[in-house]
Amino acid sequence: MAVVRHALRLVVVLGTVLAAAGAAAQDVRHSAIPDFDAVAAANRGFGGFYVAGGFGYGTAAHRDFTIVDGFACPGAGVPYLGPVSLGGGSGCRTSAGLSGLTVHAMAGWNFGGPQGWISGIEIRGRLGREAGSGRLGGSSIVSIPGLAPYTNTASGTYRASIDNSLAVTGRWGYAFSGFMPFVKAGLGMARLSEQVDFDATGSRSCTVGPPVSCTSGGRVASRTSRWLPAAVFGAGLEVPLGRAFIRLDGELEAVFSPSQNLTQTLAGQALVTVTGTGTGVTPTTVGQASLRSENWVLSRRIMLSGGFRF
Template sequence: MLRLVLVLTALAAFVAGSVPALAQRDVRSSAIPDFDQVAVSARGLTGPYVAAGFGYSIASRRVFSIVDNYACPGTVLPGFGAVQLNGSNGCQTHAAPGGLSGHAIVGWNMSGDSGWLSGVEIEGRLASESGEGRLGGTSQVSIPGITGYTNTASGAYRAAITGGVAAFGRFGYNLSGWVPFVRAGVGIAQFRESMDFDATGSRSCTLVSGLPSCTSGGVVSSRRSSVLPSALIGAGLEIPYGRFFARIDAEAEAAFQPSQNLMRTLANQAVVTVTGGSTGTAASTVGQASLRSENWIIARRLMISGGFRF
């Protein structure tokens, strides 16, 4: 009997000691979901943030062509061929701007403590997104009554996006600080293009009273810088590290640039004659140069950033 009493007493003591522990375990377990929800809310995304980083871009190509009376005639002349570059037309080329850029972003999340996120941001960018296409080459000229000769010319067309500013609306979803998002906006892009062409090694010859009379081309160059309106769309992902975050963006920017025609730049300028003195004080060439590509410049960028939420 005594032995049974001792066993029951020990069992009761064990149960009594276990109840507080079980109660504590139940309370702690039930509080975990609430704690997680509070923690997510405490580190919510509402408010300002800044970010900065680097990107790489590839843009649509710009096709450029030049026509003059010497190296790149616009009409077929007997025995006269346009200069060739590596076996193809050296009077037409293209440039596809691309390369590195740096950017800074200032933004404000107007909602996003949990669930859907919306906000606005401003992005500024400095870039060296450039491309170049070569012009020129050589051509053999054979005209009856005139000793055959070789025409030569050289040059390049360059295009570059050097920076821009844009304002975006941003929409995403907060997954405990991980934020997949899309964004769209409008802005301006700084676009530069230039052309240099040296046709002094090319001649146009005719027979005058049975004697050859030859005129050479000259040098022409053009520079233009434009601020273009642009539209942008993109998507990305933010990865949280406390108040800091990493960010990966893919972005496309479309800027409109009217085709360029340099006829007014090239026409009525002085040329240099081979069989006499110069007809003017400045060497140039007569003809036209223009862009024959689509007017839209589409730049596609991949960007990596680091940021901080205040």
């Protein structure tokens, strides 16, 4: 009988232990504070397709410009005839600082990486004008041996603008605590428009002969608009708000303009006497004007955007 009682006690103890273990297995409770990274990944993730749009303000490095026409701005090839001056400097050279407000739209795809790293590709289109202008011309006294001094005058403007651009960039960032700082780099195209209006009819180029003869300057008008290759570099910060997000970018756009030597025949030139009166000869087209400008336009731009992830 003692053996039976011990066996019954063992059965009761084992049954109690198993029942307690089963109850414990069924009473697993979830933490009141879920894992932050899991929630962020589910509700505020950075991966996938997105669209965005916003505003930007850009300022470009000064666009330097030089005109050489053989009369008001002869360069070094014509003796005694110096260029016109404006404010103590040459009126044959100027610069335009480009700036302005633009709008942009973006679409892209982000790929998630290990431990918060994000990479992606993006296409960005920008509309608007970052424009500026510079003044050309002035007056100068010309002294040639054997001739009475006379005054050369000229006037004009140079205008330039980066009107629109399109770029495809790669992005690399790191997501942590709901923020993503990133860098970007890519290639694209930008439209550079330039306009020159220059009036040198008040300038003369004289030869001391004999006989002495002078030729008046003419007018130069040039307008170009070209799509040019560009490189884009930048960095920024993106903050998700659920599926929506806001973003602040700093961008450098380097637009390459091939070397220009826009040689064109001057219009309206005329032969004049030493005193400045016309000779009665039909206006000539002697001489040429060359428009020279720098190869690079560097735009620095701040962009504020809002977007949505799908």
